[in-house]
Every structure is written in C-alpha cells, then in structure tokens.
Amino acid sequence: MRFAFAGCDRNLKLFEMLMQAGWQPVKLFSVPEINHLSSNKAIVALAQLNKIPIQLSRVNEQELTALKDLGCDVLVVGSYNWRIPDWRSSFPFAINFHPAPLPLGRGPYPQIKAILDKHQRWAVTCHKIEHEFDTGAILDSENFALDEYDTHESLSIKLQMAEARLGLRVALNFINLWQSAKPQTEGEYWPLFKDEDRTLDFYQSAYVIKKQLRAFGLLECIAYVNQKRLFIKTGYAWQEPPTHQPGQVVQTNGLTVVVACQDGYVALTDWYLG
Known part of the structure; x- marks a missing residue:
C-alpha cells in the first residue's frame, strides 16, 4: 500500500509501524513548529532519511491530485491542524487516527477533558475521513486504562503507544477493516479549550x-x-x-x-x- 502521511513527532511511531507493515510512504505533510505539541524534527528527519517529499504548508486539492500521480492509495492522518479537502477523486482511501473513543470526544484536542472528566478508559480510534471532523465510519480502535494519577504528558505517551499498536493492526488487515467499518452513532463534540x-x-x-x-x-x-x-x-x-x-x-x-x-x-x- 502506497500512502501519504499527515502528522508530527507525536505520530512518529504510527508512521514507523505503517512502514514496518510494508506500506510505502510517498509524501509527508506536517505543520510548522509552534510549540512542543507540533514538534516535527524527528518525523521530518525520518522522511529525509527515506527520501520522502515533505510539505509543511496546508494541503490543497491540487496537491491531493498530485498524490494520485505518485500512485498513492491511502492518505493517513495522525495529527494535522487543517481540514483535508475532498480526497475521493484522488485515491481510494483516507483514514484518521483520532485520540478519543469515538463517537465520544470528537474535536481538535479531547485529551484535556478526558482527564478533567475523570475517564477510567480511553482510546485511539481509526476512522474514515469525511467532510465533518471525526464522523467517519470506524475501522478499529485501541483502548487503554486511565487513572487518577494520569497527566497530560502520561496520557500523551499512552496515546502514542496505543496509536502505534492500532496502526500496525490496521495496516496488516486494512482492506477487510475498511470494508467492514461501522458507521458512528450520535456523537459528542468537545471544542478546543479556552x-x-x-x-x-x-x-x-x-x-x-x-x-x-x-x-x-x-x-x-x-x-x-x-x-x-x-x-x-x-x-x-x-x-x-x-x-x-x-x-x-x-x-x-x-x-x-x-x-x-x-x-x-x-x-x-x-x-x-x-
């Protein structure tokens, strides 16, 4: 499977797991570094090592069409600040790894509320990309425990490890999971904190x-x-x-x-x- 990837250093292990599963990267999309959450040095270095083209500006429809010319089969989004344009005319598949147990926790950064609301279980969810954020049919998810001692940083680590496990599982059984993806029920959107x-x-x-x-x-x-x-x-x-x-x-x-x-x-x- 030839894939383009949108993410930053928080998604490095996911990127590596996809390649470990035999998927071939054709392009990396990331965002300019603003703070430690958007750090991209490690993932950019990996892309450079593997001679993968890199783009740090917002992806548009023309660039998605260019991915078609590269033989891209699937766009994988790990963390990306901008909405993905309609991709269906450019390649067959597009998936997002969202840091919440969808349909609960839709939105740009649900991790904060997960701790504030004292959730005892959390998850990463892989879903199809639709026009509305975080609403696409679910391919698979990876669950893990939270406790009263978890912090923003410990949850971030747990999410990265769960995302890597989920990514490998999805990559090794992708077509079956895509075809059997389950539509989401009524969800709950969590806006960005103020x-x-x-x-x-x-x-x-x-x-x-x-x-x-x-x-x-x-x-x-x-x-x-x-x-x-x-x-x-x-x-x-x-x-x-x-x-x-x-x-x-x-x-x-x-x-x-x-x-x-x-x-x-x-x-x-x-x-x-x-």
Missing part, C-alpha cells in the same frame, strides 16, 4: 486545582497572583486546614510560590510571567 478553562481559581478546592494542573501539564495553566499573570508549567495542590485567604501568597522560595486555596495550598514550582 484560556478560562486553564485558569486557576484559588477559591476552588485543592482537588479541582490539582486536576487542572494534571490535565494541562506542559500546555500550562494560568494563575493571577498579586495582580500578575503567571503561566504555570508545573505545580501541585494539597488539602490542609486553611489559615489563609484564597489567593494569598503564603510562602516563596526561589521560583516556588505557595498560594492558599479554598481548602489547602497550591505550590507553583515552574512558571513565568506573561
């Missing part, structure tokens, strides 16, 4: 704040301390009989700032002013 969602409210409980810190991780929470806006990379919250008003700074030590919350304290251990 700054309000990642802003700490020190009048909330330590439990709620700790969950926010875990859910956003290196995507950073926001806190307002002494009328200054802080972007929080790491922090921790715990319950303790309160003796200070919520939002009051009770201790500083180097970069660490400890702030009182509703029923305890929040230690901001790695942050910067923004």
Whole structure:
C-alpha cells in the first residue's frame, strides 16, 4: 500500500509501524513548529532519511491530485491542524487516527477533558475521513486504562503507544477493516479549550486545582497572583486546614510560590510571567 502521511513527532511511531507493515510512504505533510505539541524534527528527519517529499504548508486539492500521480492509495492522518479537502477523486482511501473513543470526544484536542472528566478508559480510534471532523465510519480502535494519577504528558505517551499498536493492526488487515467499518452513532463534540478553562481559581478546592494542573501539564495553566499573570508549567495542590485567604501568597522560595486555596495550598514550582 502506497500512502501519504499527515502528522508530527507525536505520530512518529504510527508512521514507523505503517512502514514496518510494508506500506510505502510517498509524501509527508506536517505543520510548522509552534510549540512542543507540533514538534516535527524527528518525523521530518525520518522522511529525509527515506527520501520522502515533505510539505509543511496546508494541503490543497491540487496537491491531493498530485498524490494520485505518485500512485498513492491511502492518505493517513495522525495529527494535522487543517481540514483535508475532498480526497475521493484522488485515491481510494483516507483514514484518521483520532485520540478519543469515538463517537465520544470528537474535536481538535479531547485529551484535556478526558482527564478533567475523570475517564477510567480511553482510546485511539481509526476512522474514515469525511467532510465533518471525526464522523467517519470506524475501522478499529485501541483502548487503554486511565487513572487518577494520569497527566497530560502520561496520557500523551499512552496515546502514542496505543496509536502505534492500532496502526500496525490496521495496516496488516486494512482492506477487510475498511470494508467492514461501522458507521458512528450520535456523537459528542468537545471544542478546543479556552484560556478560562486553564485558569486557576484559588477559591476552588485543592482537588479541582490539582486536576487542572494534571490535565494541562506542559500546555500550562494560568494563575493571577498579586495582580500578575503567571503561566504555570508545573505545580501541585494539597488539602490542609486553611489559615489563609484564597489567593494569598503564603510562602516563596526561589521560583516556588505557595498560594492558599479554598481548602489547602497550591505550590507553583515552574512558571513565568506573561
């Protein structure tokens, strides 16, 4: 199977698994690096090593037609910020690996809500690409456990490992899975988080704040301390009989700032002013 791939370093293992299954890559689409989530150095280096053409700008219909001239059979999307144009006149198949147990968790980045809503199971789903995001018939999925200690970063690792397992399974039995794909039922769309969602409210409980810190991780929470806006990379919250008003700074030590919350304290251990 000759395939084009759209993804970044988070999808590196998926890309490798497809090649391991004997699929032949004809082009890599990625996006310009904005932050660690869009890092593409490793996947671009692999493409260069294998002399695979690379494109970092938005794919259009003409470029999909060009893939047809390369003998492309299938477009595989792992992570891509732009909508894929109608592909049906260019090649027979197009699939997306979505980081949620569809039809639950449609949307651009469901990982945050997975932790905030305390899901105990999560999944990667492989589905056909339709015009509406994340609605295509499901070829297969790979499930795994979540627990109360999972963070944005640990969930990301679990997703990458599950995506690689699923990708290999899909590649080795692709035609059968495509033909037997199951249409999705009524789903649930989760919009992209906003700054309000990642802003700490020190009048909330330590439990709620700790969950926010875990859910956003290196995507950073926001806190307002002494009328200054802080972007929080790491922090921790715990319950303790309160003796200070919520939002009051009770201790500083180097970069660490400890702030009182509703029923305890929040230690901001790695942050910067923004």
